[in-house]
Amino acid sequence: MTTKSEETEVTEREPRPAGLGVVGWLRWGWRTLTSMRTALILLFLFALGSVPGSIYPQRGVDPGRVAQYFENSPTEAEWLDRFWMFDVFTSPWFAAIYLLLFLSLAGCVFPRVVVHFKELRRKPPAAPRNLNRLPQSASFESDLTVEEAAARLRRDRFRVVTGPDWVGAEKGYLRETGNLLFHISLLALLFAVGAGALFGYRGNVLVVEGEGFANTVAAYDRFIPGQQVSAESLQPFSFTLKDFQATYVAAGEKRGQPLDYAATLSVQDTPSSRPRDVELKVNEPLDVDGTLTYLLGHGYAPTFKVTDGKGHTAYEGAVPCLANDQATYTSECVIKVPDAQPDQLGFLVRFLPTTVPNGDTWVSVFPGAANPTVQVFPFSGDLGLKSGQPQSVYQLDTDNLKPLGKMSTQPKPLNVGDTLELADGAGTIQFTGVKEWISLQTAYDPGRMPALIAAAAAVLGLVLSLTVQRRRVWVRVRGRQVTVGGLTRTEGGGASFTEEFAEIVTKLRGAAPSEPSERSQPEDRSEDDSVPDREPVSPSNRSAEE
Amino acid sequence: MPPAQVNEGLATLSDQLILVTVLLYLVAMIAYALELAFGRARTAAAPAKSRRLVSVGAAGSDSSASAEAEPDAPSTATPAAPAGWAVKAGAVAVVISWLGWACNLGGILTRGFAVDRWPWGNMYEFVVALCFAAVSAFLVLLTRQPIRFLGAFVTVAAALGLGFAVLFLHVQAGPVMPALNSYWIAIHVTAAVVAGGLFLVAGVCAVLYLVRNDGRVSVLPSKEQLDRIAHRAIVIAFPIWTFAVIAGALWADRAWGRYWGWDPKEVWSFITWIAYAAYLHARATAGWRGKAAMIVSLVAFACLLFNLVGVNIFFSGLHSYADVPK
Numbered sequence: 081m082t083t084k085s086e087e088t089e090v091t092e093r094e095p096r097p098a099g100l101g102v103v104g105w106l107r108w109g110w111r112t113l114t115s116m117r118t119a120l121i122l123l124f125l126f127a128l129g130s131v132p133g134s135i136y137p138q139r140g141v142d143p144g145r146v147a148q149y150f151e152n153s154p155t156e157a158e159w160l161d162r163f164w165m166f167d168v169f170t171s172p173w174f175a176a177i178y179l180l181l182f183l184s185l186a187g188c189v190f191p192r193v194v195v196h197f198k199e200l201r202r203k204p205p206a207a208p209r210n211l212n213r214l215p216q217s218a219s220f221e222s223d224l225t226v227e228e229a230a231a232r233l234r235r236d237r238f239r240v241v242t243g244p245d246w247v248g249a250e251k252g253y254l255r256e257t258g259n260l261l262f263h264i265s266l267l268a269l270l271f272a273v274g275a276g277a278l279f280g281y282r283g284n285v286l287v288v289e290g291e292g293f294a295n296t297v298a299a300y301d302r303f304i305p306g307q308q309v310s311a312e313s314l315q316p317f318s319f320t321l322k323d324f325q326a327t328y329v330a331a332g333e334k335r336g337q338p339l340d341y342a343a344t345l346s347v348q349d350t351p352s353s354r355p356r357d358v359e360l361k362v363n364e365p366l367d368v369d370g371t372l373t374y375l376l377g378h379g380y381a382p383t384f385k386v387t388d389g390k391g392h393t394a395y396e397g398a399v400p401c402l403a404n405d406q407a408t409y410t411s412e413c414v415i416k417v418p419d420a421q422p423d424q425l426g427f428l429v430r431f432l433p434t435t436v437p438n439g440d441t442w443v444s445v446f447p448g449a450a451n452p453t454v455q456v457f458p459f460s461g462d463l464g465l466k467s468g469q470p471q472s473v474y475q476l477d478t479d480n481l482k483p484l485g486k487m488s489t490q491p492k493p494l495n496v497g498d499t500l501e502l503a504d505g506a507g508t509i510q511f512t513g514v515k516e517w518i519s520l521q522t523a524y525d526p527g528r529m530p531a532l533i534a535a536a537a538a539v540l541g542l543v544l545s546l547t548v549q550r551r552r553v554w555v556r557v558r559g560r561q562v563t564v565g566g567l568t569r570t571e572g573g574g575a576s577f578t579e580e581f582a583e584i585v586t587k588l589r590g591a592a593p594s595e596p597s598e599r600s601q602p603e604d605r606s607e608d609d610s611v612p613d614r615e616p617v618s619p620s621n622r623s624a625e626e
Numbered sequence: 627m628p629p630a631q632v633n634e635g636l637a638t639l640s641d642q643l644i645l646v647t648v649l650l651y652l653v654a655m656i657a658y659a660l661e662l663a664f665g666r667a668r669t670a671a672a673p674a675k676s677r678r679l680v681s682v683g684a685a686g687s688d689s690s691a692s693a694e695a696e697p698d699a700p701s702t703a704t705p706a707a708p709a710g711w712a713v714k715a716g717a718v719a720v721v722i723s724w725l726g727w728a729c730n731l732g733g734i735l736t737r738g739f740a741v742d743r744w745p746w747g748n749m750y751e752f753v754v755a756l757c758f759a760a761v762s763a764f765l766v767l768l769t770r771q772p773i774r775f776l777g778a779f780v781t782v783a784a785a786l787g788l789g790f791a792v793l794f795l796h797v798q799a800g801p802v803m804p805a806l807n808s809y810w811i812a813i814h815v816t817a818a819v820v821a822g823g824l825f826l827v828a829g830v831c832a833v834l835y836l837v838r839n840d841g842r843v844s845v846l847p848s849k850e851q852l853d854r855i856a857h858r859a860i861v862i863a864f865p866i867w868t869f870a871v872i873a874g875a876l877w878a879d880r881a882w883g884r885y886w887g888w889d890p891k892e893v894w895s896f897i898t899w900i901a902y903a904a905y906l907h908a909r910a911t912a913g914w915r916g917k918a919a920m921i922v923s924l925v926a927f928a929c930l931l932f933n934l935v936g937v938n939i940f941f942s943g944l945h946s947y948a949d950v951p952k
Contacts, residue, residue, distance in 0.1 A: 116911045120904055127900040127929075134890040134941060141888060169888050273886070282883065332632070334800040341804050363808040363881045374883040523883040531885065535872045539865060546861045 113180070114187035122181040129177050133168035136160060140170065182270055189263045196256050203241040204250035207554035211565030214554075216581040219563040220589055229555040229562075232588055238553065247555040255570065258544025265538035272534055276527025281305040281314070283522045287321045288381045288398045289515040294318035295371070295522065315371040315524070319347040322357070324516045326378060328448050336407050336447050343375055343518050360518075370524065377519040379403055380411050380431050382454055388420035388507040395419070400517045401431045402474055409433045409447035414476045416463050420507065426476050427509065428457040432493065441490045452514045453493035458484040458502050551577055553584060564588060636740035637799035643733035644754060644788060650726030651761070651785040657719030658778035662845045664712035719777055720768070726781070727765060730758045730788075740799050746815045747802035749938055753791040755815075756934065757784040759823025763859065767827065773855055775846055779830045810877035817870035822934060824863035825902075829927035831856035832920045853916070856923060857909060864902050871895050890941035894933035901926030 100108070112118055137145035146166045150157040157166075164171030211217050229247045230240045238249035283300035287293050295318065297303050297311045327339040343360040349368050358366050366373040379401055386395035394417045401413035415427040434446035435453040442453065462480035464471070471477060485503030494500055499510040549570040556563045564585050568577040734755060738745035746755045764780040767773055802811075835852040838844060846852070874895065879885040886892060905923040908914035914922075 116907065117913075120907055120911065120914070123900055123904045123907065127897045127904070130888075130893050130897050133888055134893040134937070138888060329801065332800075333798045337801065338804055339801055340807070362804045363810075363877075365880065365883065372883060374881070376882070521883040525884070528879065528885060532872075532876070535875070539868055539872065542865050542868060546865065 110187065113184050116188075119181065119184045119188065122177060122184060125177045126181055129174050130168070132165050136165045136168070138168065139166050178270070182267060185263055186267060189260060189267075192256075193260055193264075196253075196260060199256075200253060204239055204248040204552060206241070206243055207246035207248050207556055208565070211554055211556055211563045214565035214567050216566040216578060217564065218581075218585045219561065220585075221560045222562050222589060223560065224555075224557060224562050224588060226555075226557050229557065229588055233553065233555070233584075236584065236587070245557050247557075249553045249555075250551070252548050252550035252568075252570075254544050255548040255550050256545070258541040258546075258548060260541070262538050262541030262545055265534045265541055268534035269531055269538065272527040272531035274527070276306075276525040276531065278306045278308045280523070280525035280527065281309045282524075284376075284519065285522070286400055286517055286519045288400060288517045289321050289324055291398075292318060292320040293520070300522075315368055316351060317347060317349050317368040317371070318351070319345040319358075319366075319373075321518065322346055324378060324518050326448070326516070328446065338447070341375060341378060341518075370526075372523050374521045374523070375518055376521050379517050379519075380409065380433060380449065380452070381515045381517045382413075382429065382431055382452070382511060383513045383515060384415060384427075384429075385510045385512050386415065386417050386420065386425060386427075386507065387510075388417070388425065389423075389505050390421045391507075392419075392421065394421070394425070394507070396512075398515045398517075399429065400473075401429065405444075407447065408444040410444045412474075414474055415509075416465070416473075416476070418463055418465055420460075423460040423506065424463045425502075425506065426459040426461075426463055426478075426481055428459075428476055430455040430457075435493055442493050449514055453495055454511050455491050455493050456500055456509060456511075457487065457491065458500070458506070458509065460484050460502075460504075460506050549577060551580070553581070555588065562588065632799050632801075633740040633742075636736045640733045640736035640740060640799070641792075641796075643729050643736060644792060647726050647729040647733060648785050648788045648792065650722055650729060651781045651788070654719045654722040654726055655778050655781040655785060657715045657722060658774070658781060661712050661716035661719060662775060662778055665716065665845065716774055716777075719781075720765075720774065723761065723765060723777060723781060726784075727758070727761050730754070730761065730784075734758060737799055741801060743802060743807075744811050744815070746819065747806050747811065748795075748797055749935075750791050750795040750797055752815070752819070752934070753787055753795060755819045756822045756826075757787040757791075759819045760784055760787075760826040761823075763820075763823040763827045767855070767859070771855065771858075776827065776830055776834075776855075779834065780827060783826060783830065805881055808877065808880065810873065810880065814870060814873040814877050817866055817873055818934075821863045821867035821870055822930060824859045824866070825927055825930050828856040828859035828863065828923060831859070832924045832927070835920045836917070836924075849916075853920065856920070860902060860905060860923060864906065867895075867899060867902065871899055890937050891933065894929065894937050898926060898929040898933050901929050 137149055139146050149160075149166075160166065164173065168174055208214070212219070226242055226245060226247055230242050230249075233247060233249040234240050236251075238251045239253075241248045281304060283297075283303040285293055285300050285302075293299055295314050295316060297305075297314065321343060323344040325340075325342050327341075329335055329337045329339060341362055345358045345360055345366065346355045347358045347366065347368070348355050360366050360373070360375050362375055365375075380403075381398040381400045383398045384395065385393060388394040395415065399413045399415050401411035403409045403411045411431040411433075413429050413431065415425075415429060417425040417427075432442060432444035432451075432453050432455070433448060434444050434450040435442050436445050436451070442455070459476065459478060459481035461482050464477045464480055484506055494511040496511055496513055499508050501508055549568050551566060551568040551570075553564065553566040556565075564581075566577070566581045566584070570577075734745050734751075737751060737754075741747075746752045760780060761784050764773070764776060768777075831852045834846055835849055835856065838846050838849055838852060840849050874892070875885040878887065878889075878892075901922065905919055905926055908919040908922045
C-alpha cells in the first residue's frame with residue numbers, strides 16, 4: 081500500500097491456488113491482504129465505518145444523548161446498540177477494519193523497506209544502448225570527458241557510476257524514503273494512540289467556588305481510566321477554586337454572548353509543596369507534570385439554608401444548577417433534604433441570573449448575575465433515596481412526594497437573603513447567596529508526545545514523497561559526440577523534469593569548452609532552431625508515464 | 627479579555643466589499659465564458675500525439691511563468707480561427723478576477739480589523755475565506771499553468787459560495803466564543819481554508835473531466851490535462867489538509883483535554899483525509915487510473931464540503947461555533 085509506485089503498483093490479484101494446501105492458502109491470503117486493491121477497499125471501509133460515529137451519539141463523547149436516544153426510541157436504540165452504533169470507534173467491527181488495514185499496510189511497507197535499503201546501496205544502472213530513445217535526450221559536440229561529466233553530475237548530488245564511455249546517474253531516493261516514512265509514521269501513530277488509551281486516564285469533576293479538589297479517583301464525578309492505570313499512579317496535586325469570572329457582551333445584537341471565562345485556582349503540585357495561584361482559562365489548561373486540567377463549563381450554584389419543621393438546620397450549602405438556556409442562563413436545580421423532620425423535603429429551583437418581570441411571570445434576560453433570584457417549588461414526603469436505586473442529583477423523583485402549598489408555575493422569586501415559609505409548618509428555606517461552579521476535565525495521556533512526533537514525521541514523509549522525483553540521467557561520450565538521456569520514474573513528473581534536464585544539459589555543455597548546438601525541447605518556442613549543418617540530434621519529449 | 631468593541635464602519639465596508647466581489651466574480655465569469663464559447667476549440671488528437679501534447683503543455687507552463695496569460699498556450703492544436711475579441715475577453719476576465727480577488731481580500735481584512743480578531747470565527751466568515759482561497763488557488767496556478775479555461779467554473783463557484791454566505795449565513799460582525807479565542811485559529815482554520823480552496827479547484831477539474839468527451843471538438847482541454855491539473859492541486863492540498871487536521875488535534879489538546887475525540891467534525895475531516903488518500907492511491911493503481919480515480923476525488927470533495935458546511939448545520943458537537951443564523 082503506497083501512495084506512489086512506478087514499479088510496485090502492479091500487485092495484481094493472485095491466481096487462486098487450487099489444492100495448494102494450508103501454506104498455499106495462507107500465502108494467497110497474505111498476498112491478497114497486502115495488495116493495493118485490498119488496501120483501497122479497506123480505506124473506503126474505514127471511512128464508511130466512521131460515518132455512523134458522526135450520525136449517532138457516542139457513549140465516549142456524550143453519554144447523556146445516548147441515554148436520551150434510548151428513552152425516545154427504545155426499540156431502535158436497542159437494535160442500533162447491537163451493532164455498536166453508540167460505540168462505533170471502540171466496536172469490534174471498526175477495530176477489525178483498522179487492524180486489517182494496518183496489517184495490510186505493514187505487509188506492504190516492510191518488504192519495501194528492505195527493497196529500498198538494497199536499492200540505496202546499489203549503483204545506478206548502466207547506460208542503455210540508445211540514449212536518444214529515452215523520454216528526454218539531447219546531444220551536442222564538446223570535449224567533455226567521462227570524468228568531467230561524472231564530476232558535474234556528482235556536484236548536482238546525483239549518485240554516479242561510470243563505464244568506459246558512459247556515465248549513469250540517479251537521484252531522488254528521498255521520494256521512496258519519504259513514502260516509507262509516511263506509512264511507518266502512521267503505524268507509529270496507531271501505537272501511540274493505543275498506548276495513550278492503555279496508560280492514560282480522563283476524569284470529570286464539578287467544583288463550586290470556595291471548594292477544593294484533590295486528584296484521587298474518589299474525588300471525580302466521572303473517571304475513565306486506561307486498563308493499565310492504578311489508583312496510586314495519579315499525580316497527587318490538589319487545588320481550591322478561589323474565584324470564577326465569566327464576561328459577556330453587555331449590549332448590541334450579540335448581547336449575552338460569552339467573551340471570556342477565567343478561574344483562579346490555588347494549586348498545590350504535591351501535598352507538601354507551597355500553593356501557587358493559577359489562572360485557568362479555555363485554551364489555557366493547568367499543567368502539573370503532564371497531567372492537564374481543562375476548564376470545560378460553568379454554571380451557577382445558589383446557596384440555601386433549609387430549616388425543617390422542628391427548627392433544625394437540615395441543609396446549608398451551594399446547589400449546582402444546570403443551564404437550560406445558554407443565552408440567558410436560566411438554570412434549574414434540585415435540593416434534596418433527606419435529614420428534614422418530620423418529613424423529608426425536596427425542592428425544585430429555577431435560577432434566574434438577571435431577573436425582570438414579564439407580566440405575571442419572571443424571566444432572565446442576561447447570562448451574567450446582575451439581579452439573581454430563585455423560584456422555589458417545595459415538596460415533602462419520601463425522596464426515594466432508601467430504595468438503593470441510583471439517582472441523579474439534578475432530578476427529583478416526585479413519585480412519593482407531594483407539593484407543599486399551592487403549586488404555581490411562576491412562584492414569586494426570592495432575592496438573596498429572602499426566606500420562604502413552607503406550608504403546613506414544614507419549615508423555611510432561605511436563599512443565602514450566589515456562587516458559581518466550573519466543570520473540569522483532567523487528562524493524562526502519555527501517548528500525546530509520541531503521537532505528535534509520529535504525525536509530524538508523517539507530514540514530512542508525505543511532503544517528500546509527493547514532491548521529490550526519482551530521476552536518472554545518462555551521458556555517453558564518443559569522441560566529441562556527447563549524448564545525454566534522462567527519464568523520471570515518477571508518474572506525472574515529466575513536466576518539471578524536462579526543465580531540470582535542460583539545465584543539466586546546459587551545465588554539461590558548460591563543463592567543457594564548446595559551443596552549443598541543440599536544446600532538448602524542440603517544442604519550446606524559444607530561439608534555438610536547430611542549425612542544419614551541425615550534428616543531427618534526435619530531440620524527443622515523451623512522457624515517462626507508460 | 628478580548629475587546630468587545632466592533633468598528634461598525636469597517637464592518638459595513640466589509641459587507642459592501644463582499645457584495646462588490648460577488649458582482650466582479652460574476653462579470654469575470656461571463657468574460658471567461660465568452661472566451662470559452664467563442665474562443666478556439668480543441669480536439670483530442672490521436673493517443674500518441676495527445677500524450678506528446680500533454681507534456682508539451684507542461685513544459686511550456688513550467689519553464690517560465692510568462693506565457694500563460696496567453697490563452698493559446700502551445701497545447702491547443704486545432705486551429706479554429708478564434709475571434710479576436712474572444713481572446714481579449716479572456717484577458718479582461720483575468721484582470722476582473724484579480725480585482726474581485728482584491729475586493730474579497732479587502733472584505734476579509736476589513737472584517738478582521740472591525741472586530742480585531744482573525745476573520746474566520748463563524749460560518750459566514752469561513753465561507754467567504756474559502757471562496758477567497760479557491761480564487762487565490764486558481765489565480766496562483768494560472769501564473770504557472772495555462773488553465774484559464776477553469777476561470778468560468780471557479781469564479782461561478784466562488785460567486786455562488788459568496789452569494790450563499792451573504793444570503794443565508796451572514797451574521798453581524800462581533801467577538802467570538804472564548805473557545806475560539808486562541809492563536810490556533812490562525813493556524814488550524816487558515817490551513818483548512820487554503821486546502822479547501824485547492825481542493826475546490828481540483829473538484830472543478832474533476833467535474834470537467836467527467837463531462838469532457840474525448841474525441842469531440844471541445845473548448846475544454848484534454849482529459850489528460852484535466853487529470854494532471856486536478857492531481858497537482860490535490861498533491862499540494864493534501865499535505866496542507868493533513869497539517870490542518872494535525873493542527874486541529876493540537877488545538878483540541880489545548881482546549882478540550884484530548885487531541886482526538888471523534889467529534890462529528892473530527893470524524894468528517896478524518897473521512898475526507900481518507901478519501902483523498904484513497905484518490906492518491908487509486909491514481910497510482912492499475913485499473914483505477916483515470917475515471918475511477920476522478921470519481922474518488924469527487925467523493926472526497928463531497929466529504930470535504932459536507933465537513934465544512936454540512937456538519938455545522940446537521941450535527942451538534944464541539945465544533946458548533948458556526949453561528950449559523952436560524
